[in-house]
Amino acid sequence: MAKSFPPIEPYAHGLLDVGDGNRIYWETSGNPDGKAAVCVHGGPGSGGRRASRRDFDPEVYRIVMFDQRGCGESLPHASDPAVSLEHNTTEHLIADMERLREHLGIERWLLYGGSWGSTLILAYAERYPERVSEIVICGVTMTRPEETEWLYHGVGRLLPGPWEAFRDALPEADRDGNLVAAYHRLMHSTDEAVRDRAARDWVAWEDAVIAHEVLGKPGAYSDRTDASLMAFVRICTHYFANNAWLKDGQLLRGADRLAGIPAVLIHGRLDLGSPLKTAWELAKAWPDAELKVIDDSGHTGSPAMQDAIVEAIERFGKNGR
Numbered sequence: 001m002a003k004s005f006p007p008i009e010p011y012a013h014g015l016l017d018v019g020d021g022n023r024i025y026w027e028t029s030g031n032p033d034g035k036a037a038v039c040v041h042g043g044p045g046s047g048g049r050r051a052s053r054r055d056f057d058p059e060v061y062r063i064v065m066f067d068q069r070g071c072g073e074s075l076p077h078a079s080d081p082a083v084s085l086e087h088n089t090t091e092h093l094i095a096d097m098e099r100l101r102e103h104l105g106i107e108r109w110l111l112y113g114g115s116w117g118s119t120l121i122l123a124y125a126e127r128y129p130e131r132v133s134e135i136v137i138c139g140v141t142m143t144r145p146e147e148t149e150w151l152y153h154g155v156g157r158l159l160p161g162p163w164e165a166f167r168d169a170l171p172e173a174d175r176d177g178n179l180v181a182a183y184h185r186l187m188h189s190t191d192e193a194v195r196d197r198a199a200r201d202w203v204a205w206e207d208a209v210i211a212h213e214v215l216g217k218p219g220a221y222s223d224r225t226d227a228s229l230m231a232f233v234r235i236c237t238h239y240f241a242n243n244a245w246l247k248d249g250q251l252l253r254g255a256d257r258l259a260g261i262p263a264v265l266i267h268g269r270l271d272l273g274s275p276l277k278t279a280w281e282l283a284k285a286w287p288d289a290e291l292k293v294i295d296d297s298g299h300t301g302s303p304a305m306q307d308a309i310v311e312a313i314e315r316f317g318k319n320g321r
Contacts, residue, residue, distance in 0.1 A: 003310040004054040010065075015075065016103055018096045020087035025073035026066040026100055030058035035133075035321045036106040037313070038064040038097070040124075042115030042139075044244075045235025047072025047228065055112070055309055060317040064109065066100055068093055068120075071231045078234045079227035081188075081195065085238045090245045094124050101131060108132060110316055114139035114266075115274065115299070119244060119251065122282075126257040134316040135263040135289075138309050139271065139299055140279035142251045143244040151273045152180050152240075155209060158272065162208035169201035184241035187234050199233040209273045213298030220300060255285035262319075263289040264312035266305060268297030 013027035030053070037056060041048040048065045056063045069088045070078030078085065097120075101109060110133050111121045118137040125132045141147060156163025167175050174182035186198035206221040222229065263286065267279035276293065283291035292312075297305040 003307050005057060006054070008053055008058050015073075016066075016096075016100055018069070018092075018099055020092070021076065022069050022087065022092075022096075023075045024066055024069060024096055024100070025075075026064065026104075028062060028064050028104065029053050030056060030061045030063040032062060034058075034060050034062040035317055035319075036062045036064065036104075036109035037112055038066070038101075038109050040097075040111060040113030040117040040121050041068065041072075042113065042117045043071065043232060043236060044068060044116045044120075044239045045071045045078065045232040046116075047074075047231075052112070055306075055313055057314065057317060061110075061313075062106075064100070064104065064106075066096075068235075069096065070235055071228070077227060078231035081192075081234075085234065088235065088238065089242075090120065090123055090239070093120055094127055097124050098128060098131070108321075110134045110136065110313075112136045112313065115141055116143065116239075119143040119246075122251045122254075122258075123246070125261065126251065126254040129257050129261060132261050133321075134319065135258075135261060136266070136309065136312045136316070137263070138266040138301065138305060139274055140265050140267050140282055141274050142249075142278055142282065143239070143246060144252075144278075145243055145248055147274065147278060148180060148240050148243070150275065151209070152205070155272060159208055159212060162205060166201060166205035166208075169197070178241075180237060180240045183233075184237035187237050195230070199230050202233045202237070203229060210298070210300055212272055213270060213300055214296070215302050216298060216300050252281060252285055255282065258286050259288060261288055262316065264308075264315075265289050265291045266294060266308045266312065267291070268294050268299060268301065268305060270296070270298040273299050 010027035010029040015023040039052045067074040203221040210216040210220040294305045
């Protein structure tokens with residue numbers, strides 16, 4: 001049985017004005033005087049998973065959750081095509097996290113998250129290493145062009161049917177080029193029907209990659225409200241078409257900035273969409289990071305991965321504030 005703590009509710013929450021007309025939703029739960037930890041969600045554009053609170057001992061941790069710009073309970077919501085994403089970039093999200101830390105009066109915090117969240121964690125930690133006590137990542141990504149290329153092109157070699165459906169849903173002229181950029185263009189169509197169809201074709205491919213995993217489930221990405229789905233795909237295509245505004249290999253080259261920050265990198269050996277190579281390379285460049293490979297897990301996790309997450313967080317909880 002995978003470890004987790006009983007459900008808890010936040011003791012405080014709010015909307016923080018971060019500029020550019022954006023307000024990000026945040027909440028805190030657990031021990032108000034405990035060790036601070038922030039959950040950084042994936043996607044980009046998924047919104048925070050409230051169940052992540054249960055990965056932390058509420059007697060030990062002050063648990064911070066927030067929704068990144070444009071998604072979850074943050075405002076304005078990217079499901080509205082009139083909402084510009086001009087001020088929604090990795091730089092903006094780094095600044096939002098730092099503003100939230102200051103707003104909550106936290107000196108240093110543990111960073112926890114995975115998938116896209118791990119990219120944002122690394123970008124924030126390399127910018128503000130003095131503000132980070134420890135890091136726990138499950139599902140390591142750095143959003144390098146080669147990783148995006150693999151997820152939306154390369155892995156199609158293993159799933160040719162779903163990938164051809166993903167490709168062939170595009171206009172014929174776009175099928176031999178950059179599929180992510182083509183979907184990004186469709187998500188900016190003035191035709192609502194075109195945007196809706198593109199969003200559903202995008203998540204159908206994401207679903208196919210996850211469903212292929214041993215412990216994966218169908219509908220992992222498409223099982224969300226229409227507004228949430230639209231915001232997710234708008235933001236995903238926006239970030240991936242722009243390589244997350246990161247120079248190729250930037251986060252790996254900057255790993256020396258993380259020296260002295262203890263970390264546990266937890267990655268599923270069977271992760272089809274985000275192969276182990278990225279976690280392996282980061283662990284080699286970051287001596288303070290311990291890599292735990294979970295043999296039975298893909299991107300969606302497993303009971304063994306959940307146990308490893310809780311164990312790492314529990315261990316760091318003993319380090320004090």
